[in-house]
Amino acid sequence: MKMTLRLCLVAVAALSAACQRTPPELQAVVDAADAMGGRQKLLELKTLTMEGEGDAPNVGQNTMPDSELPNWKVTEFKRTIDVPNHRMRTQQLRTAQFLFANANTQRQDQRLDGDVAFNAGPDGNPSRASDTVAKDRRMELLQHPVVIVLAALDETGTKLSGFRSAGGQNIVEVETAKGEHLTLAFDALTKLPSRLTSMSDNANLGDVAIDTTFLDYEPVSGVKLPRRITTKIDRFLQFDLRIAKNTVNGDAGDLAAPAGVQNAPAPAAAPIVVTAQPVAKGIWWLAGSGNHRSVVFEFNDHLVLYEVPLNEARSKAVIDKARTLSPKPLTHVIVSHHHFDHSGGIRVAVAEGLTVITHKDAIPFFKDLLARKHSIVPDELSKTPKDAKFEPVDDTVTLKDKAMEVQLYHLRSNPREGTNLFAYIPRDRILVQADLYDSTWQFHHWGQNVIANIEQIRKLKVDKQVPVHGEIEPYAVMVKKMRAAP
Numbered sequence: 001m002k003m004t005l006r007l008c009l010v011a012v013a014a015l016s017a018a019c020q021r022t023p024p025e026l027q028a029v030v031d032a033a034d035a036m037g038g039r040q041k042l043l044e045l046k047t048l049t050m051e052g053e054g055d056a057p058n059v060g061q062n063t064m065p066d067s068e069l070p071n072w073k074v075t076e077f078k079r080t081i082d083v084p085n086h087r088m089r090t091q092q093l094r095t096a097q098f099l100f101a102n103a104n105t106q107r108q109d110q111r112l113d114g115d116v117a118f119n120a121g122p123d124g125n126p127s128r129a130s131d132t133v134a135k136d137r138r139m140e141l142l143q144h145p146v147v148i149v150l151a152a153l154d155e156t157g158t159k160l161s162g163f164r165s166a167g168g169q170n171i172v173e174v175e176t177a178k179g180e181h182l183t184l185a186f187d188a189l190t191k192l193p194s195r196l197t198s199m200s201d202n203a204n205l206g207d208v209a210i211d212t213t214f215l216d217y218e219p220v221s222g223v224k225l226p227r228r229i230t231t232k233i234d235r236f237l238q239f240d241l242r243i244a245k246n247t248v249n250g251d252a253g254d255l256a257a258p259a260g261v262q263n264a265p266a267p268a269a270a271p272i273v274v275t276a277q278p279v280a281k282g283i284w285w286l287a288g289s290g291n292h293r294s295v296v297f298e299f300n301d302h303l304v305l306y307e308v309p310l311n312e313a314r315s316k317a318v319i320d321k322a323r324t325l326s327p328k329p330l331t332h333v334i335v336s337h338h339h340f341d342h343s344g345g346i347r348v349a350v351a352e353g354l355t356v357i358t359h360k361d362a363i364p365f366f367k368d369l370l371a372r373k374h375s376i377v378p379d380e381l382s383k384t385p386k387d388a389k390f391e392p393v394d395d396t397v398t399l400k401d402k403a404m405e406v407q408l409y410h411l412r413s414n415p416r417e418g419t420n421l422f423a424y425i426p427r428d429r430i431l432v433q434a435d436l437y438d439s440t441w442q443f444h445h446w447g448q449n450v451i452a453n454i455e456q457i458r459k460l461k462v463d464k465q466v467p468v469h470g471e472i473e474p475y476a477v478m479v480k481k482m483r484a485a486p
């Protein structure tokens with residue numbers, strides 16, 4: 001009897017010693033929960049509401065590759081999180097602080113219910129968003145210290161590993177039940193979550209870190225919550241949120257997806273279609289799906305493409321289509337400017353052996369894009385590396401042989417486009433352009449600058465414009481529309 005009791009006591013002592021040997025990963029998360037108000041308090045939370053304002057820069061749309069990013073000013077920001085049910089609603093008004101060709105204020109109402117993302121349109125009717133949007137929004141949901149700490153504490157599905165200390169931070173690797181990998185850092189002194197990092201693929205930048213920092217914690221109804229959350233993608237600021245008011249367990253309304261949305265299929269990505277429309281002898285307009293078009297010029301013994309837009313998939317389809325138009329080899333691509341939606345195909349163009357003709361000031365930036373790592377979603381250039389060949393354009397260059405003449409001009413003194421090259425074909429009086437004008441734009445803030453470039457600076461006689469965005473139109477129509485809605 002006595003013996004058994006003693007064994008029991010030994011067993012209890014051993015167990016409690018084991019308890020004290022909590023893995024350091026879990027200990028860091030438990031310490032964070034304690035610092036934020038206690039594990040039990042967090043587990044009992046129903047809703048969190050953040051209200052404030054912020055800045056959301058437009059990555060990949062600056063005037064010069066290294067100049068300041070154009071900014072969306074975000075006001076009336078309100079994010080409500082239904083903590084136990086993994087639901088989230090974000091409402092905001094964003095106002096362009098830059099010259100924008102469409103409505104410069106946009107009201108947004110974006111929701112997530114588990115794996116279902118949906119948006120409320122201007123009429124208030126909800127419509128389901130794609131699975132990609134749902135995945136991004138789920139990541140946004142995790143970018144809150146309470147949500148990520150609760151996910152890390154979920155012993156049924158989450159794996160913690162890799163505890164380490166560096167630079168005053170304790171760092172833990174988190175793999176959620178849904179398979180998301182995140183690196184979570186805690187301030188070594190306060191124990192509060194300080195930073196959350198995940199890796200993602202970007203069409204232009206390749207492997208990127210999405211880095212969120214939690215700053216300026218304040219106590220609210222017994223829970224410590226940040227008053228500032230900033231998110232960066234690679235070196236670019238994506239969102240700087242300044243929270244004026246945190247609310248714990250406020251009325252969130254019904255955040256569940258309506259049955260109509262739950263039962264609707266998630267919209268799939270539209271298939272890529274590239275059509276080829278002849279516009280003059282040896283000139284084709286490559287349109288099809290989307291609003292990013294390209295143009296092919298047929299020279300005496302080779303073809304030249306104008307524009308490899310968006311991403312590898314679109315640009316590869318465009319390159320393949322161009323190669324069906326003539327037995328002559330496609331040898332060069334003119335990249336109109338450095339904006340992300342216009343240069344997303346530069347890597348596949350180089351992988352396909354094309355020489356890049358572009359403005360000289362865009363080349364250092366393009367060299368950086370070509371050197372970046374694409375290991376998360378390997379692309380053609382990462383699988384078959386090739387050296388890039390560039391032909392820089394300063395103010396103007398003429399590509400000419402007995403079959404074709406294409407004059408390239410730098411768009412001078414444009415407030416939005418610092419590296420833009422437009423093309424002019426004197427034989428047909430055709431203008432080929434990207435972002436100078438789009439027949440679908442509401443406003444033409446830089447119309448005067450475009451007209452000055454074409455008519456006064458370059459003294460060109462244009463009959464027809466063949467665009468990257470919008471429809472082919474007579475030049476007179478373009479000028480009329482630009483003058484009517486400056």
Ligand SMILES: [Zn+2]
Nearest residue numbers: 341342434435
């Ligand atoms: Zn554009």
